[in-house]
Amino acid sequence: MEEVKSKKVVDNVQQFKACVDPKYSYAFGQSSRPLIYKTLGAMLDETCEKFPDRMAVISTHEDYQATFQQLKSDVDSLAFWLVNSLRIARGDVIVTMTGNTYKSLILQFVAAKIGAILYPINAFYTKHEVEFSLNKVNPKMFIIPGPESEQEKCINRFHLLVTSIVEKLPKSLEYIVLLDGKQQTENIGKAKVLMFDDLMQSARNINQMNESSETDINNNASPPEFNDPDSPALLLSTSGTTGPPKAAILSHFNIINNGQMMGYRAGMTEGSRVCLPVPLFHSFGAVVGVVPIVTQGCTTVLIGYRYSAEAVTSAIIGHECTHLLSVPAMMIDILDYLDKNKHLSITSLTHVLAAATLVPYQVAEKMSKVVNSLKTIDIAYGATEASPGITVPISSDSLYDKLDNVGLPLDHVEVKIIDQVSGEMVKIGEKGELLARGHNIFMGYWNDETQTKACMNKAHWYKTGDLATMDSKGYIRIVGRLKDIIIRGGLNIYPGEIEDALISHPLISFSAVFGIPDDRLGEEICAWIKFRDESKKLTEEQVIKFCKEKMAYFKVPRKLVFVTEFPTTASGKVQKYRMKEISMSMFNQVQTKS
Structure with a gap:
């Protein structure tokens, strides 16, 4: 392989440089911000000495500050x-x-x-x-x-x-x-x-x-x-999207530096008020919702024992929150709540940091119009094993550019995309498995050396299990999971492509695509679909006709399930393994043991 020669993409607002290999899919988040080696x-x-009288925590449902x-x-x-x-x-x-x-x-x-x-x-x-x-x-x-x-x-x-x-x-x-x-x-x-x-x-x-x-x-x-x-x-449980959770070990060094760098990328500064509806038992809440309290001097606003759109909206308005940590489903709920309560107006919110999955463009566009104060919606990508952030967009990027990808590597973090068979880096624009290395990568799984070695090599590269591409500027686009690849009649099919096509239909709000066993083809494509309005639904024939206009014939889903909700983890990630089990039962398919 040729010697790596880097070119730099500079963002003056964030004081950040993404160093990208000109030929192969490798990028490094070069940053002038130092890492912190403290507990x-x-x-x-330290933060108490600086701001003893500043508000650190507001708990709205407990009426406590x-x-x-x-x-x-x-x-x-x-x-x-x-x-x-x-x-x-x-x-x-x-x-x-x-x-x-x-x-x-x-x-x-x-x-x-x-x-x-x-x-x-x-x-x-x-x-x-x-x-x-x-x-x-x-x-x-x-x-x-x-x-x-x-x-x-x-x-x-x-x-x-x-x-x-x-x-x-x-x-x-x-x-x-x-x-x-x-x-x-x-x-x-x-x-x-x-x-x-x-x-x-x-x-x-x-x-x-x-x-x-x-x-x-x-x-x-x-x-x-x-x-x-x-x-x-x-110790944080992995999300359990593909099976029973494992306990990931995160060090003080992991969470302090991931929290501060995620905070910087999301525009958190001294005095920012961060609305936290995501759970503290998930890495997004435990790290990004807590650590910036002491690294940036932020105030964290808790909204309830459990999430509700009403509680989030009330907290943002009542405590003039500037930031919201969210998942796309929460954003949809908040917009629906504001639609039904038009007398309410959010005027303080400037930043939304979303995780778990991509935000549909229509949702982000509506959010930016309804919340006039909103400056940016950033989609973070990561994993519990990465404390959790790996990539985050740059705040100066346009809304459209941000929603097409998950941004650039976090400060001081390396990412690369490799061929799953050879282990070599793929060229710019080619698909492969995304790997990450840096201050964010966990210490391993609790009492599970076998699983630790399976996801992290000797050079400490963490294998995300996600399929991705990288462009010439270092921006990462997630196209699916390795375990999600559908092999139908010998052809590799990426569910993300089909999901993107489905939600481009004006009546479809969300979709999840996966493979189920098929005696003839090995796997058949199954799609779960949620409509924006239950009174305006498509038929199966109309969905299939739409798909045929958008993609090659072998990518068209043949098994369709119309739902009003999806099985998800507490952090909002859809659990495809549960959908697969339900669908196999519905269509009388039996899982072939490998």
């Missing part, structure tokens, strides 16, 4: 109490299962101060998924909402769920902490049951006693100093 706890201390000084005081006090009273130590795993609350947010900083590892699991998990997650990581503490809490009413029956698997709880579990609600028992299995508010009050009392005492016997309730940025900070 999340150390960053909180905390300045940086209040946030640091709560974090330090609770961390001190957990270390000295409950003997929580560096390396211990703390599992949380909760909606977005102030308490769940500060727990991320508390664990970081101690050197413990926080594992926030999906608040909507079933008892089997909870059992699997707990026994996978053997935590010392499990934190959930208690009986008769508000969260139990609107999310999950957490306490009943845990008591139903009491015989299967891991032996390592010493404490079950109830965030709210009522304490009905002193123990669940061998684990002691504690109330979060009691722990917090005890911690604050010690802090107050020390502040009023001439002899600081407890060192002002400060936790022991922990300063190892290379140690694990978070």
Whole structure:
């Protein structure tokens, strides 16, 4: 292969240079911004010194606000109490299962101060998924909402769920902490049951006693100093779009630098107010929604225990949010809500950072018209294993240009596209698997060296499993997943091409395309379709006729399913493996074992 010679694309607004190989699909996010080698706890201390009285967190549904000084005081006090009273130590795993609350947010900083590892699991998990997650990581503490809490009413029956698997709880579990609600028992299995508010009050009392005492016997309730940025900070479940989730290990170095660079690319600065409807148990929320609080000095606005368009709109208007972290489905819901409530007007929002999937052009165009203050809609691409960002658009790009791709590599991140068979880089414009390397790439999967080696080579290149192309300026376009490729009669078919064609029809709002087994052709093409208006639907014949006008005959889907919603992960990613299972049952197909 020829020696790599780079050319540079400069964006003065972002102070960023994408260095791109002139022939092969390789790009590097050259940046003048330095990487930070500090822990999340150390960053909180620094930011508190700069902005002690600035608002750090606003929780609208809890009617609670905390300045940086209040946030640091709560974090330090609770961390001190957990270390000295409950003997929580560096390396211990703390599992949380909760909606977005102030308490769940500060727990991320508390664990970081101690050197413990926080594992926030999906608040909507079933008892089997909870059992699997707990026994996978053997935590010392499990934190959930208690009986008769508000969260139990609107999310999950957490306490009943845990008591139903009491015989299967891991032996390592010493404490079950109830965030709210009522304490009905002193123990669940061998684990002691504690109330979060009691722990917090005890911690604050010690802090107050020390502040009023001439002899600081407890060192002002400060936790022991922990300063190892290379140690694990978070365990996050992979999204589960293709099967059971794995626990990805993210270090302090991973999340601090991905959070700050994603924040910079999205235009977050001191004083930005970031509306956070995406869950804190997902990498988008846990990193991009939390880390810029301490790297940029932003304010994070929590909107509810669970997402609703009404709550998001109310938070943006009521607290003058400048940024919104979203997925395309949320944007569609917000527009529908504003259509039905025309007296409402969003005037503060300037930036939307979207993830999970591409934003349809019609949705982005309408959003920019309805929200007059909006300057940019950026579509980020990444993975839990990448902390999560890999590529993000440049803010000065036009809206149309942004929606056709997922942008350029993040600052200090390398990307390349390789041929799946030879492993060599493909030429500019050719399809192949996208790989990434840099500060963002995870440490590996928890207790799963086999799966870690399967997705990351010895040179630390992470294999995304996504098919992509790169243009001459380094912009990445995702065209599908390796596992999603449909081989129909020996021909490779990329679902993304068919999905793009389908949503170009004015009556279709969303589509998902995948292959199902076929005795004759090996695989047949199946498409799930959602219409913009249920009163204005196409027939199967009309859809097939439309497809024949847009694509070669062998790409036309033969199995169609019309739906009003899609099975998705909590982060909004469609779960094609579930759709495939449902479709195979509908069409009486049997999966051939390989």
